[in-house]
Amino acid sequence: MSETPKKEFVPDKPIVSRKFWMALWFTCAMSVLLELTVHRHKHFDGVDSAFASATNWFGFYVALGFLACSGAILLAKGLGLLLKVREDYYNDTP
Amino acid sequence: MTLLNGIPPGFILILGAIVLLLLPATARKAGAIGLAALGFLAISQLEDGSRLFPTLLGFKLTLLRVDPTSKAFGYIFTLCAFAAFIFSWHEKSRTENTAALVYIGSALGVVFAGDMITWYVCWELMAIASTFLILARKTERSLKAAQRYILVHLAGGLILLTGILLTVHETGSIAFNQFPKGEIGSWFILLGILINAAAVPFSSWLPDAYPESTIMGGVILSAYTTKTAVYTLIRGFPGWEILVPIGCVMTLYGIIYALLENDMRRILAYSIINQVGFMVCGVGIGTNLAIAGVVAHAFCHIIYKALLWMSAGAVLYRTGKSKCTELGGLYKTMPITMVLGTIGALAISGVPFTSGFVSKTIIVATAEQNNYLWAWLVLEIASAGVFLHAGIKFPYFVFFNVDRGLRPKEAPKPMIIGMGLLAFLCIYLGCHPAPLYNILPYKTNLESTTFSAIYVDHFAHVVTMFQLLTFSALAFFVFLPWLKRTPTISIDFDWFYRKGAKLFYSAMDRSLNGLNGAANKYVIKTFLPALARFALIAPATLTAIVLKPVWRALDPDEDSLAKRHDNLVAKFTTGTLPIAYSAVCVLILLTLLILIGNATR
Numbered sequence: 001m002s003e004t005p006k007k008e009f010v011p012d013k014p015i016v017s018r019k020f021w022m023a024l025w026f027t028c029a030m031s032v033l034l035e036l037t038v039h040r041h042k043h044f045d046g047v048d049s050a051f052a053s054a055t056n057w058f059g060f061y062v063a064l065g066f067l068a069c070s071g072a073i074l075l076a077k078g079l080g081l082l083l084k085v086r087e088d089y090y091n092d093t094p
Numbered sequence: 095m096t097l098l099n100g101i102p103p104g105f106i107l108i109l110g111a112i113v114l115l116l117l118p119a120t121a122r123k124a125g126a127i128g129l130a131a132l133g134f135l136a137i138s139q140l141e142d143g144s145r146l147f148p149t150l151l152g153f154k155l156t157l158l159r160v161d162p163t164s165k166a167f168g169y170i171f172t173l174c175a176f177a178a179f180i181f182s183w184h185e186k187s188r189t190e191n192t193a194a195l196v197y198i199g200s201a202l203g204v205v206f207a208g209d210m211i212t213w214y215v216c217w218e219l220m221a222i223a224s225t226f227l228i229l230a231r232k233t234e235r236s237l238k239a240a241q242r243y244i245l246v247h248l249a250g251g252l253i254l255l256t257g258i259l260l261t262v263h264e265t266g267s268i269a270f271n272q273f274p275k276g277e278i279g280s281w282f283i284l285l286g287i288l289i290n291a292a293a294v295p296f297s298s299w300l301p302d303a304y305p306e307s308t309i310m311g312g313v314i315l316s317a318y319t320t321k322t323a324v325y326t327l328i329r330g331f332p333g334w335e336i337l338v339p340i341g342c343v344m345t346l347y348g349i350i351y352a353l354l355e356n357d358m359r360r361i362l363a364y365s366i367i368n369q370v371g372f373m374v375c376g377v378g379i380g381t382n383l384a385i386a387g388v389v390a391h392a393f394c395h396i397i398y399k400a401l402l403w404m405s406a407g408a409v410l411y412r413t414g415k416s417k418c419t420e421l422g423g424l425y426k427t428m429p430i431t432m433v434l435g436t437i438g439a440l441a442i443s444g445v446p447f448t449s450g451f452v453s454k455t456i457i458v459a460t461a462e463q464n465n466y467l468w469a470w471l472v473l474e475i476a477s478a479g480v481f482l483h484a485g486i487k488f489p490y491f492v493f494f495n496v497d498r499g500l501r502p503k504e505a506p507k508p509m510i511i512g513m514g515l516l517a518f519l520c521i522y523l524g525c526h527p528a529p530l531y532n533i534l535p536y537k538t539n540l541e542s543t544t545f546s547a548i549y550v551d552h553f554a555h556v557v558t559m560f561q562l563l564t565f566s567a568l569a570f571f572v573f574l575p576w577l578k579r580t581p582t583i584s585i586d587f588d589w590f591y592r593k594g595a596k597l598f599y600s601a602m603d604r605s606l607n608g609l610n611g612a613a614n615k616y617v618i619k620t621f622l623p624a625l626a627r628f629a630l631i632a633p634a635t636l637t638a639i640v641l642k643p644v645w646r647a648l649d650p651d652e653d654s655l656a657k658r659h660d661n662l663v664a665k666f667t668t669g670t671l672p673i674a675y676s677a678v679c680v681l682i683l684l685t686l687l688i689l690i691g692n693a694t695r
Contacts, residue, residue, distance in 0.1 A: 002305040004193050014528060028568055031561040039555040047465050061558040065565030073573045074355035075497075084354060084582040084588060 032062055099140060102158050102206050103133045104216065107175075107199030111192045118258045119186045123179065126191055126373055130175035132252045133202065137168040144208050152270050156208025162535040163389060167205045167325050169533060170393045171198060173519075181404050181512025182310035184411070193226035194314045194351035201318040205325055209268045210258045217254065219288075221247035222479045226321060227311030238495070239306035246289065248298040254286025291323035291374060292367050293340050294347045297584035301351070301363035307406035312359055313348040316403045317396045320366055322371045324392050334381025340376025342370065345476035352483035354580060354584045355576070356404050356418050358492050358608060361517070362399070365442065365484040365639060368476060369395050369526065375473065376457040379464055382536035387456030389534050394449035398441035401516040401602025407507045408571050409492055412502035418579040423497030432493040434513040441520040443485030445563060446556045452548060455555070456540070477559075485563075486570045505651055527624050550621055634666035636677065 037059060044052035054060065110129040111291040114122045140637075146157035185191070200223060203216030206327050221244065224690045228240040260279030262268055273280035290302040304315050331337065350366025363457045373395075376388035408431045409424060410416050441448035444455070454477065461470040485498060525528050531543045542548045549556055570577070636657050645658050 016574070018508065021571075024564075024568060024571060028564045030559065031564045034557045037563065038557050039615065043462055044465060044470075047467055052467055054100070055471075058562075058688045061561040062565050064474055065100075065478045065562040066569050068478045069569035070348055070564040071478050072353060072482060073569065073576055076350050077576055079350060080354050081586040082452070082593065084580065085585055087581055087583050089485060089583060089585070 028062075032059065035059065100145060100158070101136060102146065102203065103136045103140075103172070104199040104201070104203035104206065105110050106133050106136055107202065111195035111199065114191050114195070115188060116271050117181050118484045121406050122188070122191050123183055123185070126179040127176060128196055129195060130172050130179055130198075133198075134169065134172035134176065134469075137165055137172060138139065140165060140168075144394075144415070144519040149306045150211060153209070153211060156270075157212055159270075160206065162533060162537070163325070164531045165203050166393060166535070167321070168202055168394045171202055171205065171318065171321075174396050174516075177309065177512045178313045178317075178400060178404075178513045181313060181407070181509050182507060182516070183309070187230055187308075189226055190308060190310055192319060193223045193230065194310065196662055197223035197227065197318060200294040201322050207269055210262065210270045211268055213270050214255060214258055215249075217252050217322075220319065220322065220355050220559045221251060224315060227315055228307045228313060231308045233306070236306040239303045243299055244262045245302035246296075250286050250289035250296075250560055253282055253289065253621055257282025257284070257286055258293055264621045270329060272332065275334070280330075284334070287323050287326050287330070287592050288340070289517065291320055291327065292344075293370075294343045294367075295587045297344070297347065297514065298588070301355075301360050301368060301586075302541055304366075304378045305357055305359035312407055315404040316362070316399050321392050323397060324370060324377070324388065327377045328388060332377055332385055333532050335378055336382075337374050337378030337464060339378075339610030340473040341371045341373070341378055342469055342476075344371025344374060345388065345472060346479070347371075349476060349479035349483055351584060351586075353487070356581060356583070357407070358418060358421065358488060359403070359414050361418075361483060361488055362402050362406060364403075365480065366399060368480060369399065369442065371476065372454060372457050372473065375469060376460065379457075379460050379466065379469075381460055383463075384457060384460040384541055385454065386534045386536045387460055389526075390453040390530060393530060394520075397449060397519050397523075398438045398514050400519065401438035401513055402435060402484070404444065404509065404513045404516070406440060406488075408435075408491075408501075408505035408513070411509070412505060413500055415500075417496075417581065418491035419581050420498065421492050421500070422495040423493075424502065425493040426497070426501060428493070429500050429511070430502050430510055431488065434510070434517045435493070436489045437517040437520050439485045439489050441483035442557065443563060445481075445485070446524070446549065447521065449520045449525055449527075449530075451559065452527040452530070452600060454561030455559075476564065476644070478562050481563050481566045481692045484568060487577065490570075523623060524678060561614050629668055632661070633679075637666070637675070638662055639684070668670075 040056065043055045108130050110125065110132075114125045114129075117125060138156075142158050142160050142162075144159045147154050148157065149155070175194075178194070182194075197220055200216040204213055204220065206211040216394045218417045223246045225240050225247075226473055230236075230241055257455035258268075260282060261273065261277065264277055264279055265274070273283060289296040289299075300320070304312055307315055327337065328597045337491075345368050348364045348366070348371060352364035352368070355361045355364060361612060369391075373388045373391055376384045376391065406416070409421065409428065413421065413424075415421055437448070443448035458470065458473045458477065461473055504510075525545055527548070528543050531540050534540070542552060545605050641658075641662070642655070643658065645655055649655070665675070
């Protein structure tokens, strides 16, 4: 899925193109629409918690994918302030 | 073929390595490929059961224990070796060829060992042989990295040995089976294995050492040490619940560090930790299906991870660069490497129709079936995160992103053949996993083994995976400016003493010295002088209060009153009071004391 959009990539530009964005949004929209056509099996049937039942909501994986990745990027960005150092930090030649 | 039935496959590779040492380069390289193929063949001929029981120091060893688990690991170890030796046709060095064969041979030795002594000897041999794959890069950095690497593994080996000795002492047996729960020896063994599995916080050796190895070294190293550790966990510690949180932490740690990293091979090194985390978690869940899933995932992981290391190796071979800040736009001149590398990237992300999808799903599903709600959530988050760092970030920053004017030639043919073989397996097993599922332990627990069962009957799962991945991709491109690479490295757990200790020092410096300063300012400089002044003035003031009515009666003139008061203060502060005043004061004091004493009696 990420291969197809990559062909739309405009060379020599560091940013992704408009066509690429359209393809990406289209793929995302398709994935959401596809869920309407299927019947997901129930997760955590025996577990009595609000979160366990939330895993069965429509679009749970949509939210999970986006939020988890955004969260990971933000967390990495934040931790980077603490953890990132120059390449010669350990007195090695880079 | 009964000839091969009784030979431990590891011996074939190790003895072969010694013979090949004497041969010229081409024969040596061809020989290594042949030995890997022979090893694969030998494993396919092995019948289940234990044999070869030589005696050492009064202990009966078991050099060959064959069952579906050991065979599955044996197959993938030799298969990966076969592809890796084809890929490394460019490599003429004697050291690397020999070290790689001994390393792979001893890894096979661990896998087929039925007793703890054989296991331990092969385990240490692996550590020593693999060090040469790092040393062979022959740079100052690789020399230092190799020193650190061997120190970590020797320490880990000693911890393992301690555990083995304690366990043998306790049980009287050297059998390498499930270890008793709650015994101190078992905990030492577990710790020794977890160091090799690169479990957090013993993980920093892996991203430190592997990226400093040679091109061939990186491909070979990525497969064996951590996966033999997973194998020994399956043998010794299935169902130890502590492994579930350990595995979950590994998956998340790998993602965060891979996101921070600039060096492409170090990104892949962190993603090994992430992937091994899935396996460790699966061993912790420990049901038959979970163990089958772990073996399947180790099998597929070795294939796509070696493929990723190969594509990174090909880029390093052609450009001499491995930092994202120096790479980019390589799809123009290395399109085949780009396509094959991207297949590996998609497979590691568990994209449907690739091998990662048919193996990782089993582990995640067992977490769900056994109601490990939080572990399941972490594994799903980690699945999304894998796509982020290994699935998109690695190919994007290496092959796309900015064109930096690099125009290297396409990778040499042997490299393409090696990568092509593994890329084919990634897709073949993704679409047709039956050959993989058939060699797994507890395979009867697997319900869906055909293409239609996986992709048609469970289409809902394909859709949810598709959603998870597309929206992960969306997050990647939305936050792309934030992911801009910087020429930096990231501190691992040494943060605590390198940066944390500094922060602690400065915090202590500020708080304790601040306290000191405040004490100096308010107590020493303000309060004590005030107290001294009070002690000096108070008696004079008190006496003045008593004497004032007397003075006023004697002479109501204000000037003379002030004069008498100043006079009194001066006498008190210089300690030159006339005897009469003192006598009056003592008299007053004594009277007061008597009065108070009487009143309170």
